[in-house]
Amino acid sequence: MKLENSRRDFIKTSALATGGLLASSFVLPGAYAAPVTELKLALIGCGGRGTGAAFQALNTGHNIKLVAMADAFRDRLDGAYKPLIEKYGKDVITVSEDKKFVGFDAYKHAIAEADVVILATPPGFRPMHFEEAVKQGKQVFMEKPVAVDAAGIRKVLKAAEEAKAKKLNVVVGLQRHYQANYVETIKRIHDGEIGDIINGQVYWNDGGVWVRERQPGQTEMEYQMRNWYYFNWLCGDHINEQHVHNIDIANWVKKGYPVKAEGTGGRLVRTGKENGEIFDHHVLTYTYADGSVIHSECRHFPGAQNRVDESFQGTKGTAYLSAGNYGTLKDWKGNVLYDHDRKNQPNPYQVEHDLLWEALFNGDYKYADAENAAKSTMTAIMGRYATYSGKPLTWDEALNGTVDLMPETLAWDAMPKVLPGEDGYYPHAVPGKTKVI
Numbered sequence: 001m002k003l004e005n006s007r008r009d010f011i012k013t014s015a016l017a018t019g020g021l022l023a024s025s026f027v028l029p030g031a032y033a034a035p036v037t038e039l040k041l042a043l044i045g046c047g048g049r050g051t052g053a054a055f056q057a058l059n060t061g062h063n064i065k066l067v068a069m070a071d072a073f074r075d076r077l078d079g080a081y082k083p084l085i086e087k088y089g090k091d092v093i094t095v096s097e098d099k100k101f102v103g104f105d106a107y108k109h110a111i112a113e114a115d116v117v118i119l120a121t122p123p124g125f126r127p128m129h130f131e132e133a134v135k136q137g138k139q140v141f142m143e144k145p146v147a148v149d150a151a152g153i154r155k156v157l158k159a160a161e162e163a164k165a166k167k168l169n170v171v172v173g174l175q176r177h178y179q180a181n182y183v184e185t186i187k188r189i190h191d192g193e194i195g196d197i198i199n200g201q202v203y204w205n206d207g208g209v210w211v212r213e214r215q216p217g218q219t220e221m222e223y224q225m226r227n228w229y230y231f232n233w234l235c236g237d238h239i240n241e242q243h244v245h246n247i248d249i250a251n252w253v254k255k256g257y258p259v260k261a262e263g264t265g266g267r268l269v270r271t272g273k274e275n276g277e278i279f280d281h282h283v284l285t286y287t288y289a290d291g292s293v294i295h296s297e298c299r300h301f302p303g304a305q306n307r308v309d310e311s312f313q314g315t316k317g318t319a320y321l322s323a324g325n326y327g328t329l330k331d332w333k334g335n336v337l338y339d340h341d342r343k344n345q346p347n348p349y350q351v352e353h354d355l356l357w358e359a360l361f362n363g364d365y366k367y368a369d370a371e372n373a374a375k376s377t378m379t380a381i382m383g384r385y386a387t388y389s390g391k392p393l394t395w396d397e398a399l400n401g402t403v404d405l406m407p408e409t410l411a412w413d414a415m416p417k418v419l420p421g422e423d424g425y426y427p428h429a430v431p432g433k434t435k436v437i
Helices: 006-017 050-056 074-088 106-112 123-135 152-167 180-190 220-226 243-254 349-361 370-389 396-399
Strands: 039-044 064-071 101-102 116-119 139-142 170-172 199-208 260-266 282-289 293-300 307-315 318-324 326-331 336-339
Touching: 039 106, 039 349, 050 064, 050 074, 050 116, 050 336, 050 349, 064 074, 074 101, 106 116, 106 123, 116 123, 123 139, 123 152, 123 220, 139 282, 139 349, 152 370, 152 396, 170 318, 170 349, 170 370, 180 243, 180 318, 180 326, 180 336, 199 243, 243 293, 243 307, 243 370, 260 370, 282 370, 370 396
Parallel strands: 039 064, 039 116, 064 101, 116 139, 139 170, 199 293
Antiparallel strands: 199 307, 260 282, 282 293, 307 318, 318 326, 326 336
């Protein structure tokens, strides 16, 4: 398939590859019926990824009005509103002051204003936000990962079934499912070009991300939410927040989910008070039902070698994939079976919105990404459970875990479940001792 000859062919192929193409139609909330001429959008979570997703939605060229915004923090909301209004103006960004919702319950009010919602808060909130969006009958784009613990995954899976019953489109920001090199290469793997997959390796090794220092006067709740990447109830650790992309590719290639995880991890170089409770490395073996194994590795070591990619070995040859548009298949003699054309490839972040919004304006029901996203997120959480506990876990043990990371109360003066000691350091998991399920 040549993308330069037919963008529409790529769109159709991408939709099929996500496993979300369903021949049907839907009726949008309110007076809208298929097809429609205008749709109202609400943005829930106004950080960098949420703002980017709003731009991508509005860049699809459809008649979309951003009508409501929500965030826990007013400064984050204002930071997203400013570039959006500057680019698109008041005819497109119609968010009046009374439609700028702030606080822990802001999402409910913003969702109520729109036909379509973008859910892009820290992932700890995703289950309750997705549940509410489905309850209100909204079409959904939500970012990955979709939860931080098994309790959240079970909630997402239940809402995913309800979304299907209501024929609500759900696209999830595991954008490699909408990226041409992954779509084309994995299609060939599934067609048997390198035989049965027996091994694989998936990596997200880099130097780490931002840190937000504690500010005078912050409550513990505000501090953790500002520095959310380093607390499991909000992030789920970097194996969940970032490495889920690569883990999801392993599941896609294997057309299933692992039955067991075992591995190790810890804190070697990122050990400050500001680094909360998460590990800086995880190394795992995932075993699938057919006995094949995937090596999974992620780390945040500044100055060490970076690697973010996926490779697989089959009975007839090998595969190499990466977000840099690489997609190569070789036989065991080194002969190239397929090498993806890396030139002039569409941006997958934009493609996923192009596909979703085309379906919405046509009144079609095509995308049901939530179940796979939940199960790939669960695969990452299962890996964290294994590294934190130092013990192997089965899929069923992990998915049925009873440990719920969410605070009992969401309020600025409420306390999260993990608190710093007198020395300012947060407790973290100790393999062999920590209870994870």
